[in-house]
Amino acid sequence: MALRYALLGLLSKSPATGYELNQQFKEKMIYFWHAHHTQIYRELAKMEVDNLVTSQIVKQKEYPDKKIYTIQKKGMEELLHWLLEEPPKPPSIKNDFFLRVSIFHLIPYNEAIQLLEKSKITYQNILEGTQMWREERFTNDGLPSKEQLGEYLTSAFGVRFAKNWIEWCDWAIDVLRRMKEKEERASTE
Amino acid sequence: MALRYALLGLLSKSPATGYELNQQFKEKMIYFWHAHHTQIYRELAKMEVDNLVTSQIVKQKEYPDKKIYTIQKKGMEELLHWLLEEPPKPPSIKNDFFLRVSIFHLIPYNEAIQLLEKSKITYQNILEGTQMWREERFTNDGLPSKEQLGEYLTSAFGVRFAKNWIEWCDWAIDVLRRMKEKEERASTE
DNA sequence: ACGTCCATGTAAAGAGTTACATGATTCA
DNA sequence: TGAATCATGTAACTCTTTACATGGACGT
Incomplete structure (x- = not known):
């Protein structure tokens, strides 16, 4: 479930495509998390089904179409609930x-x-x-x-x-x- | 595959049961690895199929029977090959x-x-x-x-x-x- | 009465990785 | 000529976690 909160956390700052979220993972979260792009796309699709985010497709001429995800009220609520109420899990390390x-x-x-x-x-x-x-x-x-x-x-x-x-x-x-x-x-x- | 090398590493010091290996994980490897006991038992069974280890069952009166695993020559070889030849993977962290x-x-x-x-x-x-x-x-x-x-x-x-x-x-x-x-x-x- | 130690595992679900697929544009 | 950027995903696989199962002994 934690990947979900990682994505909601990034989307709480601004809407983004799966591609951009993947880049943000690599740039900002490299110190404590890693997710594969295939995983990100899959999780985003599930989050949309659960009404935590919505998406809209933007057509582009020179580049492939992109799908921008926006966090919804329910997504924000679940994110804050997790942040403040869920017991923290010990970090998982594989070194x-x-x-x-x-x-x-x-x-x-x-x-x-x-x-x-x-x-x-x-x-x-x-x-x-x-x-x-x-x-x-x-x-x-x-x-x-x-x-x-x-x-x-x-x-x-x-x-x-x-x-x-x-x-x-x-x-x-x-x-x-x-x-x-x-x-x-x-x-x- | 890395869990396999973690187990071979412990077995390179002395034979042990799955139960003991699980304890050693928690005691000595807590700083950089974690494995569930169910995972350890399953991996040991696979390693035996691949002839990296052998096992022998020891009957006990007051306690359940136990299965002692011993590393074999092939296990040692694969462990050393991994240690010296395989490119190191970046640590995976989920914090x-x-x-x-x-x-x-x-x-x-x-x-x-x-x-x-x-x-x-x-x-x-x-x-x-x-x-x-x-x-x-x-x-x-x-x-x-x-x-x-x-x-x-x-x-x-x-x-x-x-x-x-x-x-x-x-x-x-x-x-x-x-x-x-x-x-x-x-x-x- | 309840928890921990001993000791092993199966089954199912969830998370993560790898291989494959598309296809134009830009940079070395 | 090949690699990287842009942008999305499916399918198959492996790895990890969680729930369940057994059952006696010993300590508080």
């Missing part, structure tokens, strides 16, 4: 990389260190991208507009998360180096 | 709480602050639990054993993640307070 980390005992230290270094670079790039995005969007000093509040707060978490990941990589690499040295000392004695 | 944060523009500042404060407490408890677990397990100073390496590294990330979450909550609460004040000043002028 492929940590799954690999959890079996580092099966490979030589050097290979593990290499994997960590690759991951560090990945997150350095993510961090840079996120920081640039924030600089463009939340110019200067102060506070965001109320409209931008959500993305201001969640993207800040994205920045923190990436920094934390990078720091953790450095720490983990150091742990592995020290373990390697310790083992080498033990074997030469 | 219910941030979904709510992303629609904070729909509710009064005070209610948003309350939600953040609740979440902060949740993570303070998680942090405490994780730190206690680590203290019990990785006594004193130094480095972990090679067997414990994975859980040493991943649970450290868990600690960092919780600390980061708490700090972010404090920051976000402060942002909301300042926005509220600013709005109040603007309306009285």
